[in-house]
Amino acid sequence: xxxxxxxxxxxxxxxxxxxxxxxxxxxxxxxxxxxxxxxxxxxxxxxxxxxxxxxxxxxxxxxxxxxxxxxxxxxxxxxxxxxxxxxxxxxxxxxxxxxxxxxxxxxxxxxxxxxxxxxxxxxxxxxxxxxxxxxxxxxxxxxxxxxxxxxxxxxxxxxxxxxxxxxxxxxxxxxxxxxxxxxxxxxxxxxxxxxxxxxxxxxxxxxxxxxxxxxxxxxxxxxxxxxxxxxxxxxxxxxxxxxxxxxxxxxxxxxxxxxxxxxxxxxxxxxxxxxxxxxxxxxxxxxxxxxxxxxxxxxxxxxxxxxxxxxxxxxxxxxxxxxxxxxxxxxxxxxxxxxxxxxxxxxxxxxxxxxxxxxxxxxxxxxxxxxxxxxxxxxxxxxxxxxxxxxxxxxxxxxxxxxxxxxxxxxxxxxxxxxxxxxxxxxxxxxxxxxxxxxxxxxxxxxxxxxxxxxxxxxxxxxxxxxxxxxxxxxxxxxxxxxxxxxxxxxxxxxxxxxxxxxxxxxxxxxxxxxxxxxxxxxxxxxxxxxxxxxxxxxxxxxxxxxxxxxxxxxxxxxxxxxxxxxxxxxxxxxxxxxxxxxxxxxx
Amino acid sequence: xxxxxxxxxxxxxxxxxxxxxxxxxxxxxxxxxxxxxxxxxxxxxxxxxxxxxxxxxxxxxxxxxxxxxxxxxxxxxxxxxxxxxxxxxxxxxxxxxxxxxxxxxxxxxxxxxxxxxxxxxxxxxxxxxxxxxxxxxxxxxxxxxxxxxxxxxxxxxxxxxxxxxxxxxxxxxxxxxxxxxxxxxxxxxxxxxxxxxxxxxxxxxxxxxxxxxxxxxxxxxxxxxxxxxxxxxxxxxxxxxxxxxxxxxxxxxxxxxxxxxxxxxxxxxxxxxxxxxxxxxxxxxxxxxxxxxxxxxx
Ligand SMILES: Cc1cc2nc3c(=O)[nH]c(=O)nc-3n(C[C@H](O)[C@H](O)[C@H](O)COP(=O)(O)OP(=O)(O)OC[C@H]3O[C@@H](n4cnc5c(N)ncnc54)[C@H](O)[C@@H]3O)c2cc1C
Numbered sequence: 001x002x003x004x005x006x007x008x009x010x011x012x013x014x015x016x017x018x019x020x021x022x023x024x025x026x027x028x029x030x031x032x033x034x035x036x037x038x039x040x041x042x043x044x045x046x047x048x049x050x051x052x053x054x055x056x057x058x059x060x061x062x063x064x065x066x067x068x069x070x071x072x073x074x075x076x077x078x079x080x081x082x083x084x085x086x087x088x089x090x091x092x093x094x095x096x097x098x099x100x101x102x103x104x105x106x107x108x109x110x111x112x113x114x115x116x117x118x119x120x121x122x123x124x125x126x127x128x129x130x131x132x133x134x135x136x137x138x139x140x141x142x143x144x145x146x147x148x149x150x151x152x153x154x155x156x157x158x159x160x161x162x163x164x165x166x167x168x169x170x171x172x173x174x175x176x177x178x179x180x181x182x183x184x185x186x187x188x189x190x191x192x193x194x195x196x197x198x199x200x201x202x203x204x205x206x207x208x209x210x211x212x213x214x215x216x217x218x219x220x221x222x223x224x225x226x227x228x229x230x231x232x233x234x235x236x237x238x239x240x241x242x243x244x245x246x247x248x249x250x251x252x253x254x255x256x257x258x259x260x261x262x263x264x265x266x267x268x269x270x271x272x273x274x275x276x277x278x279x280x281x282x283x284x285x286x287x288x289x290x291x292x293x294x295x296x297x298x299x300x301x302x303x304x305x306x307x308x309x310x311x312x313x314x315x316x317x318x319x320x321x322x323x324x325x326x327x328x329x330x331x332x333x334x335x336x337x338x339x340x341x342x343x344x345x346x347x348x349x350x351x352x353x354x355x356x357x358x359x360x361x362x363x364x365x366x367x368x369x370x371x372x373x374x375x376x377x378x379x380x381x382x383x384x385x386x387x388x389x390x391x392x393x394x395x396x397x398x399x400x401x402x403x404x405x406x407x408x409x410x411x412x413x414x415x416x417x418x419x420x421x422x423x424x425x426x427x428x429x430x431x432x433x434x435x436x437x438x439x440x441x442x443x444x445x446x447x448x449x450x451x452x453x454x455x456x457x458x459x460x461x462x463x464x465x466x467x468x469x470x471x472x473x474x475x476x477x478x479x480x481x482x483x484x485x486x487x488x489x490x491x492x493x494x495x496x497x498x499x500x501x502x503x504x505x506x507x508x509x510x511x512x513x514x515x516x517x518x519x520x521x522x523x524x525x526x527x528x529x530x531x532x533x534x535x536x537x538x539x540x541x542x543x544x545x546x547x548x549x550x551x552x553x554x555x556x557x558x559x560x561x562x563x564x565x566x567x568x569x570x571x572x573x574x575x576x577x578x579x580x581x582x583x584x585x586x587x588x
Numbered sequence: 589x590x591x592x593x594x595x596x597x598x599x600x601x602x603x604x605x606x607x608x609x610x611x612x613x614x615x616x617x618x619x620x621x622x623x624x625x626x627x628x629x630x631x632x633x634x635x636x637x638x639x640x641x642x643x644x645x646x647x648x649x650x651x652x653x654x655x656x657x658x659x660x661x662x663x664x665x666x667x668x669x670x671x672x673x674x675x676x677x678x679x680x681x682x683x684x685x686x687x688x689x690x691x692x693x694x695x696x697x698x699x700x701x702x703x704x705x706x707x708x709x710x711x712x713x714x715x716x717x718x719x720x721x722x723x724x725x726x727x728x729x730x731x732x733x734x735x736x737x738x739x740x741x742x743x744x745x746x747x748x749x750x751x752x753x754x755x756x757x758x759x760x761x762x763x764x765x766x767x768x769x770x771x772x773x774x775x776x777x778x779x780x781x782x783x784x785x786x787x788x789x790x791x792x793x794x795x796x797x798x799x800x801x802x803x804x805x806x807x808x809x810x811x812x813x814x815x816x817x818x819x820x821x822x823x824x825x826x827x828x829x830x831x832x833x834x835x836x837x838x839x840x841x842x843x844x845x846x847x848x849x850x851x852x853x854x855x856x857x858x859x860x861x862x863x864x865x866x867x868x869x870x871x872x873x874x875x876x877x878x879x880x881x882x883x884x885x886x
Contacts, residue, residue: 046851071754144877144880152874167877191871192871194869207868208867342864367857375834380805386813402717411861412861
């Protein structure tokens with residue numbers, strides 16, 4: 001019997017594991033995807049080999065790439081961009097770590113408070129969460145991103161549309177800033193040469209491959225790889241908790257272990273989580289393991305699926321409902337000058353529009369740029385439109401780019417600049433991720449199904465997207481773009497949240513304000529699904545990790561007789577040399 | 589670390605394992621059933637309604653995905669078949685061949701679907717559409733570019749490989765080759781014949797590749813619009829075909845050895861996108877905005 005079993009080793013699960021392992025609990029982490037223990041050799045960092053949605057090494061599927069990916073029932077058209085493996089979707093992520101917008105919290109009383117999704121606020125104040133934000137920001141650590149050419153071009157555009165710089169972690173007015181991100185700042189030869197090596201180079205080497213997994217600088221210990229995806233930060237910490245935390249106990253990790261059921265028993269008439277069943281993928285043995293506390297951290301799609309497959313109660317019908325995805329869009333500008341879009345950090349600059357969302361600059365190698373430019377809900381550019389309600393928003397053209405249009409836009413990958421439009425979108429009952437009904441089954445049970453009413457979003461969501469798309473077009477023109485194209489993406493679900501949301505109101509939430517499942521005892525949720533809303537258009541992971549830290553403290557104090565440890569203390573950084581040494585010992 | 593320690597309690601499978609063999613068959617069956625329904629070929633239905641060898645009924649009807657509602661303010665479009673009378677027969681022949689393969693795993697493939705180039709030509713035709721070049725497929729579509737294009741870049745290969753792994757066919761112990769791509773090659777052919785029946789005459793084994801560029805676009809638009817694919821597990825991939833090809837035509841695939849997962853040279857797509865190539869680093873670090881390297885807490 002374990003103290004705690006954590007299902008999923010992505011953005012949230014390892015945070016819970018690290019905090020509780022540091023307190024000396026017996027923690028087991030089960031991850032359905034690959035281990036990725038040797039990234040320098042395992043990750044080619046090539047567009048298709050890494051990012052192909054069905055066969056790439058970053059996909060949702062078992063580690064054996066000759067086997068098909070896990071199949072979901074998806075809305076049409078759409079694409080869900082997640083990764084199964086130790087690190088989860090943070091393997092892909094750009095490590096942007098803004099705090100949730102101030103108006104998404106209970107008690108916010110600013111003059112713009114009505115601009116937010118006021119029916120679905122976080123069930124606590126920003127002041128309550130601040131110490132946990134600070135704790136995670138110091139653990140990862142989070143700092144302002146370094147600037148390269150594409151950031152300079154982006155900032156020129158931001159200035160050109162009248163925005164002012166605002167470095168604040170909690171912006172309350174429109175402005176631009178370097179991303180607060182969790183990528184170690186460049187030191188030594190990093191960012192200065194093409195072939196940097198640790199220890200001469202430290203931190204980000206500006207290689208441009210955040211999307212293909214960060215294994216740079218070469219030869220650096222795992223916890224000193226630049227990008228703080230959890231595989232490089234919280235996972236090394238959870239595995240070495242005895243080395244850096246007095247009384248700590250290393251968490252145990254099993255990869256390729258897919259949990260198919262949360263086991264419950266009735267205690268005092270209340271369903272109570274007591275264990276899990278899992279299978280080694282793709283066709284290995286089945287196991288059952290018990291624990292005092294079960295934590296679901298499979299992400300905003302798989303957590304509601306597992307909930308359904310475990311026949312857990314759904315008294316208010318909100319399981320899987322209220323999925324937010326930021327209703328993303330993409331605007332690209334073509335320049336006569338070098339923009340450096342394929343180089344440097346994939347996303348290091350942003351503009352904030354509190355109450356509306358944000359726009360960030362994103363750069364890629366050519367394959368992913370072309371992927372982004374051929375994905376549209378608006379038909380082929382220059383041909384018939386597809387009935388989408390999106391407008392040109394001032395752009396020269398809209399829709400999928402193919403043929404001469406694609407060749408011209410892509411003739412110089414370092415002569416384009418991309419804007420990712422990230423609206424603050426509403427929690428809506430209609431949008432959901434659930435267990436497939438009626439059942440279509442894979443080896444792990446009935447598959448997940450996603451419904452996203454893309455063309456029927458709330459008026460606020462739609463208007464925020466149009467507002468931001470127009471700002472992106474203006475920004476690119478002000479930066480000097482010769483041609484601006486809007487994609488009008490279908491759902492590209494890479495920020496997925498709030499499908500098992502926390503809230504004050506039991507009639508429209510699954511978790512209470514401590515991320516504990518209301519309907520099941522001893523069961524907590526520690527991934528994006530428990531977020532109360534879409535974080536105001538802020539990239540979600542930092543907020544998830546801060547809330548998970550708060551929940552870890554709650555579990556320790558409520559169930560294991562511990563004392564709180566966050567307020568008034570400073571955390572050990574994930575870059576600590578004790579972690580590097582202990583990881584070396586594990587590898588040896 | 590990845591093998592479960594003995595301390596864990598092994599249990600007997602819960603009954604999901606027996607579904608494994610029939611899953612992919614079920615998924616592909618959805619595709620074909622959707623098309624069958626689209627063209628009113630009800631006579632093919634009984635084939636799907638047989639329980640599979642594993643005792644799992646592969647076709648479980650799904651409630652439709654409501655995610656692509658009609659645009660606001662417009663009356664719903666009348667139901668439309670992508671096929672005319674002539675091509676219904678062609679579809680029946682192709683679909684039967686596909687189904688024979690799928691459901692039985694043994695039936696020899698008939699006519700054009702058996703052509704070794706039937707699948708390759710479909711996806712090379714798609715790659716040439718997404719990025720024309722100086723290849724034969726681009727010439728056939730009457731839209732070319734004086735230099736390598738999507739075909740040379742391996743865009744067709746990427747699309748085919750992606751579909752095959754996404755929709756492989758596994759019947760019991762047997763895994764049949766190229767079925768996902770075969771399914772889509774048949775779908776592309778079928779819609780092609782509704783756009784231009786004369787496309788059966790041409791240099792390529794799949795009529796889609798014999799079309800002009802503009803007609804290819806019409807075929808892909810019809811594929812995107814086919815309402816019958818709503819609610820199928822592959823509906824999203826029908827819309828993603830062009831996007832996967834987009835990734836492919838700008839990817840490393842022309843110079844990538846899938847066995848070693850190493851580059852064998854510089855990919856052509858890197859030349860025509862003026863890409864500096866994969867690197868461990870770039871001298872791109874200029875400094876910090878306003879020199880700010882740390883932001884104080886509020
Ligand atoms: C291209 C891209 C860029 C992004 N950039 C950013 C960014 O800059 N900033 C930001 O904040 N966010 C970003 N994101 C989003 C970010 O990656 C997610 O917010 C974060 O990873 C979510 O964490 P999670 O724990 O909810 O889910 P995940 O990270 O998806 O982790 C879930 C894990 O659980 C495993 N799992 C699921 N079900 C089971 C089961 N039943 N049994 C065992 N294991 C299971 C999965 O395999 C997976 O590894 C980006 C995403 C993408 C795709």
